Amino acid sequence: MLQQTQAATVVPYYNRWLRRFPTIRSLAATTESNVLHAWQGLGYYARARNLHRCAKMIVEKFGGRLPNDPSKLKSLPGIGLYTANAITVFALNRSLPIVEANTARVLTRLFNIRAPIDSTHGRQELWKLSAKLVPQNTARDFQNAMMDLGALICTAHNPRCQICPVKEFCCARDPASLPRKRKRAAIVRLTESHSLSTKEGAVLLERCHHRWRGMWMLPPLKLDGLKPSILRRPIYVSMFPFTHHRVKLRIFRQPAREIYTGSQRWFRTDALGAIPIPSPHRRAINALLA
Ligand code: SF4
CATH class of the missing domain: 1.10.340.30 (Hypothetical protein; domain 2)
Incomplete structure (x- = not known):
């Protein structure tokens, strides 16, 4: 989690x-x-x-x-490697390396590592250093201390070098500039249109197949063929982030009709709390049915 x-x-x-x-x-x-x-x-x-x-x-x-x-x-x-080692270190006190956000920042600064920490080379260097430093008998305390050092003293912004217990070993010349990361993917803007159909205390939902596989959402709406007057009037609009996307969600009211795909179903509105619905769609449904 x-x-x-x-x-x-x-x-x-x-x-x-x-x-x-x-x-x-x-x-x-x-x-x-x-x-x-x-x-x-x-x-x-x-x-x-x-x-x-x-x-x-x-x-x-x-x-x-x-x-x-x-x-x-x-x-x-x-x-993966991190979770397997973290379970083994914290549950069993075995001597194994751990590299996560806090320990990566501390190691990068202590050893003045200039390679981006999300590159293969940068990652390998960090895992090697962690393996070299972790003690034989007190790995659990050591890894806890590294994480706390990163969370409380060697913070991403304004590291508190004056009170840092390892400042005399630290090689960072400009700590705030470390760690380096590769350029992030540009934000991609998307617009997604869905429909709200209700009848007799029930709402039509569709089982998701891709992004939210296994959950239920308002059915996607094909815009071609719809009257321009309907397209101008979404009944609900919101924005939500998804990885490097920024998605504009638009909901249009559609008349209740017979189900036309196998993955659609009518749900009673008082039973919606018991089924998995992705947050952006649950917020839309709650706002529209309120
Ligand atoms: S001296 Fe500063 S940069 Fe170096 S480990 Fe401590 S807090 Fe981080």
Whole structure:
């Protein structure tokens, strides 16, 4: 949950998640729809799908127990080098390197690394340094300290070098200019049009296939063939970010009609709380049905 998401946002989700799926077996046994419902609002839904697949695989291959060997952990969906090592270090105090946002910033500055940290070369350098520095018997304390140093002292803006406990070893000449990153992809603007059709206390939704696979959204609307007067009057407009996209969501009212694709369904409006709906569409539905 913490990948790409701040801890303050995650905490209520994490607590609700553990109440709903208290064991690996309970997560493995539930449906993808329940998993997406518990995750809705956190975004980056691949994480939820991976966690679900991961729980199933742990039950099938490892008898329901999380393996304690990093190479076995890495064979599970959604678990890469960082997560496998972090689990092994923090749960078992094994001596392994960890490179995440905070430790990457501290290492980059301590050793004045000029290579972009999101380049292959930059990443390799950081992992090598972390492996060299991590102590044999106190890896858990060491990695905690590195993360805290990055979060509290060696911050992204205005690092507090005067009170830094490792300032005498630090090689950074201009700490605020580090770490370097590759140029970001330019923001792409998109406009997406969807329809709102209601009848007798129900709303028409369509199962998503791509971005929000497995969730339910207002049906996409093909604009060709619609009267220009309708196109001028969306009943709802909002903006939302998605990776490097900025999406303008426009909703147009459409008359209730027979379902014309297999992936559409009428849902009672008082039952919408129980199904997974991506946040931009849930906000639109709540505003329009209020
Ligand atoms: S001295 Fe400054 S730049 Fe160097 S590690 Fe400490 S806080 Fe970061």
